[in-house]
Amino acid sequence: MIPASFDYHRPKSTPEALAILGQYGDDARVVAGGHSLIPMMKLRMAQPSHLVDLRSIPELKGIRIDGTTIVIGAMTTQAELLGSAQLTAAVPILHEAALQIADPQVRYMGTLGGNVANGDPGNDMPAVMQCLDASYRVTGKTGSRSIKARAFYKSAYVTALNSGEIVTAIEIPVPPGKHGYSYDKLKRKIGDYATAAAAVMMTVSGGKVQTCAIALTNLGPTPIYCAQASAAIVGSGLDTAAITAAAGAAGALMAPSPDGRGTVQFRTSVGGVMIGRALQRAYQRATA
Amino acid sequence: MNDQTPPTREMREAKLEGMGCKRKRVEDVRFTQGKGNYVDDMKLPGMLFGDLVRSPYGHARVKSIDTSKAMKVPGVLAVLTAKELAGVNLAWMPTLAGDVQMVLADGKVLFQGQEVAFVVATDRYAAADGVEAVEVEYEELPVCVDPFKSMLPNAPELREDLKGKMTGAHGPRKHHNHIFEWTVGDKTATDTAFNTAEVSIKELISYQRVHPSPLETCQCLASFDKVRGELTVYGTFQAPHVIRTVASLISTIPEHKIHVIAPDIGGGFGNKVGAYPGYICAIVASIVTGKPVKWVEDRMENLSSTSFARDYHMTCEIAATKAGKITGLRVHVLADHGAFDACADPSKWPAGFFNIVTGSYDIPTAHISVDGVYTNKAPGGVAYRCSFRVTEAAYCIERGMDILAQKLGMDPAELRLKNFIKREQFPYHSALGWEYDSGDYHTAMNKAMDAIGYKQLRAEQLAKREAFKRGETRDLMGIGVCFFTEIVGAGPSKNCDILGLAMFDSCEIRIHPTGSGIVRVGSKSQGQGHETTWAQIVATEIGIPADNLTVEEGNTDTAPYGLGTYGSRSTPVAGAAIAMAARKIKAKAQMIAAHMLEVHEGDLEWDIDGFRVKGLPEKSKSMKELVWAAYNKPPPGMEPGMEAVSYYDPPNMTYPFGAYFCVMDIDVDTGEYKVRKFYALDDCGTRINPMIIEGQVHGGLTEAFAIAMGQELKYDDRGNLHGGSFMDFFLPTAVETPHWTTDHTVTPSPHHPIGAKGVGESPNVGGVPAFSNAVNDAFNFMGGTHIQMPHDHWRNWEAAHSRGMHG
């Protein structure tokens, strides 16, 4: 459990970081909180020769609301997300989801940028970001671009991020003031990744669902945005038939791998249960 | 009141902090301040580090090992392989179970994670890089990980070294992967009981492969002094003296030139009883390099290589009358020992004390047979917080009782009450050969049932089941009942030895002139609090305050020879030696007192902290005065000084017992569960320190919870270990861990000097069946007789699914 040796860099600005990445190419890797990368390095499943630590770059930190967009610096830790009253008021699902990531020790170190850039299907924030229709602000040698969370994940650990690019911020459209939300996660214990988890955002008017977004964690090689399942809910009063239809549509997209958490059949089944629970809680909150 | 007021008896008693006192743990002063001294804290001048190359395959031939690249890694000084070890006759080592085990792969590997080469370097980082650089060429062989397939005619032959040997350490072998068959009991009478039974049950009850998880993994620091020809080994040893003797037997170093020192140990739970390849490698490396060599395993190495526990597959049969009186018990066990039989049991007991499987019940006849087999899995078979195979036995009978109750349509608590050994039957001779020392099962069970409100719980459960059937809830309620009897305190020399060493234990007490002293014991605490409790025993016995007594264990040069701490044996065996040594001190003090008070010894009586003349309480001598006299002016003809040694060979085992109840709610849609209530009543005889007992019970219950509800070391068909890290291996945090309610009754052991029985392992032994019975009890009204552990979300969901509960 000792990583291979590596050189350590701590740039003070994004351009400086990009320059180091450019110099070493695929031998370099950025490190944020290190709570996904360092364990991989200890197992020698990752052996970067150069680690580029982003923690001393001030512009990658902070949370601000920019008109209709919330901008969260990539190096903002999960603990800082939890500590922001402004963010919790505007996007309570972020608070609910962050609280279900690991334990306080991990949340003090782990960053939002690392969580979404990592590409591990077990990470919780990617599905939440898909549910919120967030975008990732990405900067590379050739400039900056924005990638939709719903288009970012290609397969396990493979993302739309190009070599040498850094996620600098996460941009979330401010949700309507009155909305329902829920992040429901089944896990074996504190510190475990999801057996199955569902994120739901919803607006309701006159008892009928107006908008709905559903996304799933750890039920396939990437987070799963369930457009069809969401559509099955819109217009309903969230009756059993609508929930069953949504769970069915989402189920067709699930492709979890069997592991210590259980079989494919079990994980798919509880994926449906998580969707049902998240929908009901979101509906209650939207109508409370 | 002035300073001259003599202290009251209560004050004198309280000052001792003797037996029965909730004395705070003295060792915690250093542990809670980070001032413990563990192996990895030790640094010796010039110290090197060793690290192991391990097999990625479950079964493979080792074609070649190329160490040349590793030797070029900066800092790497040496790489040991079986070839080098063979030069000192240590490529293989004897196991505690009469088998032999490869220290480093000799020609082939037999399990994933097996030790293949040992890299020695100037620091642990260089050693880790060296491990990566060792090139091993393997040729994969067919793998056998399923014990049920290990004895098929075409099963791959795992142990080529045993080719043609049809007799092992424990008798004949039936197959090339068979290790032993062990049988106990009256087969004919048992078969008859089953042939004439009104009712009988038969169930395969498996206890999955698990592993203890001490905070500190196994590690050692070996230092060979070439000039003096002496070897010092600091290590995480639960039995340091045994390690010294084994080291001497397998090396050419005489025992007096080997110093084995176990410093503070961060938990053992059986994991630190055995001798592991890492230890041998560190020792050989120190001899080869002339430098101290440290070896520390990491967590994944710990889970995957140093001694698993359980992997017992028990076919349990119980015969009974329609009225629920048990008439016979028959059990066959398929015991998976992995690649080498490195089971940590007393030498003559290949299946440990599994014959305690008749449990707390008056069963007229029984027969058991155990087949041990080799598979491509890590070796071991330690007693993970239990006496030898006792937790397997307790699980078998306690699940069996529930299954029988279900078949009879009888309440499981009532079935137990009906079959308990009665108080007046003790000492009780069990059908499988044990003599139970004492017990009062009915009193304990009734107390427990009243305490948790058993009748009301059953009524609530009935209502819940009806509600479930009506579709009003998706939760099931389970009530787990367990009444266990343990057998601990190995053990009497007539039936217990390790490699020929009788399983006694020992104590040496030296009281210094001013009335304080040192107590040295052959046991070795790994967190049990011996430094606290041993002093309490002496305090009560000789009237010297516990605070004035130092307890020392673990240094084989200074501690008297002992067999170590495991199997809840410390209090039954070492605790008895302590009391006996203290009584020798007391006897000498009595002679001195008689001389000083000018009376006959028989005219004296003991009074808390000294002797007084019967009928003349003002004529007295305190222990402090008597000790001083022993050094200052002993009676004529008496040797000065105040020392005693006792080696205690127990006349019998002790038999702690307990009644545990678990109330659990299970969500059939996700398999999530909530332990609503857990009540544990323990009877461990005389209670030395109630607070430490409670702590032991809390810890053991937490481990039992982990085992029953999640822990499993699972191998796939290719011999890959899954669940070998804390990512998957279930180690509950404070969030998952239920609240524990503890209680007790006191039935002293009649043969133990202070009546104490041992408690450290009871909660693990009794806890596992209580949890498992709760889960089974939740589901059984919908059909089925047994759900295998671990009862994690997935398996609970499966149980619901297979019973048609998902629509």
Ligand SMILES: Cc1cc2nc3c(=O)[nH]c(=O)nc-3n(C[C@H](O)[C@H](O)[C@H](O)COP(=O)(O)OP(=O)(O)OC[C@H]3O[C@@H](n4cnc5c(N)ncnc54)[C@H](O)[C@@H]3O)c2cc1C
């Ligand atoms: C015990 C434990 C339990 C955990 N449980 C959970 C859980 O339940 N749910 C969950 O979601 N996570 C969990 N995690 C992971 C944790 O949240 C990580 O912190 C997170 O996944 C990664 O964030 P990080 O800042 O630590 O990233 P790092 O580990 O530093 O990096 C992760 C990866 O992302 C890349 N990266 C990081 N930042 C950027 C960036 N700005 N731009 C481009 N690439 C970047 C790195 O190069 C690396 O490949 C757990 C971790 C541990 C140790």
